[in-house]
Amino acid sequence: MKIATFNINGIKARAEALPRWLDETQPDIVLLQEIKSVDENFPREMFEERGYNVETHGQKSFNGVAILSKLPLEDVSRGLPGDDEDEQARWIEATVIGKQALRICGLYLPNGNPAPGPKYDYKLAWMERLYRRARDLMASEEVALMAGDYNIIPQAEDAARPDAWREDALFRPESRAAFRKILNLGFTEAFRARTQGPGHYSFWDYQAGAWNKNDGIRIDHFLLTPQAADLMRDCQIDSAVRGHEKPSDHVPVWVDLDL
DNA sequence: ATGCCTCCCCGAGGGAGA
Numbered sequence: 001m002k003i004a005t006f007n008i009n010g011i012k013a014r015a016e017a018l019p020r021w022l023d024e025t026q027p028d029i030v031l032l033q034e035i036k037s038v039d040e041n042f043p044r045e046m047f048e049e050r051g052y053n054v055e056t057h058g059q060k061s062f063n064g065v066a067i068l069s070k071l072p073l074e075d076v077s078r079g080l081p082g083d084d085e086d087e088q089a090r091w092i093e094a095t096v097i098g099k100q101a102l103r104i105c106g107l108y109l110p111n112g113n114p115a116p117g118p119k120y121d122y123k124l125a126w127m128e129r130l131y132r133r134a135r136d137l138m139a140s141e142e143v144a145l146m147a148g149d150y151n152i153i154p155q156a157e158d159a160a161r162p163d164a165w166r167e168d169a170l171f172r173p174e175s176r177a178a179f180r181k182i183l184n185l186g187f188t189e190a191f192r193a194r195t196q197g198p199g200h201y202s203f204w205d206y207q208a209g210a211w212n213k214n215d216g217i218r219i220d221h222f223l224l225t226p227q228a229a230d231l232m233r234d235c236q237i238d239s240a241v242r243g244h245e246k247p248s249d250h251v252p253v254w255v256d257l258d259l
Numbered sequence: 260a261t262g263c264c265t266c267c268c269c270g271a272g273g274g275a276g277a
Contacts, residue, residue: 060268062267
């Protein structure tokens, strides 16, 4: 079973590139971030005609997450628990009904810049809520994963120019510590479980020829519970997608699970 | 690199992104 995460940077802007990528790679499940659309305007037919079930958690202009799945979805839950005042659409989870149940969580973690400041405080508070959800997920002993745009550069090797990110909300020590604290619950960071070393990125800025210079960062991640990690056959970054026509600034990352 | 682009809102130009 191939499961992908993809920050598409706007569903309208990706109305051609996204279905082309789906037809080429045929993922079973896709977690989308930054759909930048309310639920009513999401072009669900585009995916339903390709055999996907569609669940969205949208918002006007900003944020917004969605799940596409060729298998049925149950127990869909929208919004990260822990703050009833939080209006931002950054979390959706559901159970995939196959031979064996799989709990999938799609997330769009706040950027947090400028740091320090209120946006950074929101990022760290959101990560504390994510930690609590992650702890419960771990305790459930389910085959489960949390994937999406974490807006976290885990290590210096995950940036082409780490020194340029030292003070940035994506790489500040507090951000990385909060990410590490979640990993240390016992999650497997899928990509790093299979591939070591520098030069592997999932985001390249539109500006200053970042793609052509391979000036990227790795901020889109899959975290697997032990029960899911046992089933992992592969994990790859589809970096070539960044060179396609009218690309997102992120590329898809996917795992293949023996499910 | 102080956001150099790109996206969204809409119908100009500002906010957000990373």
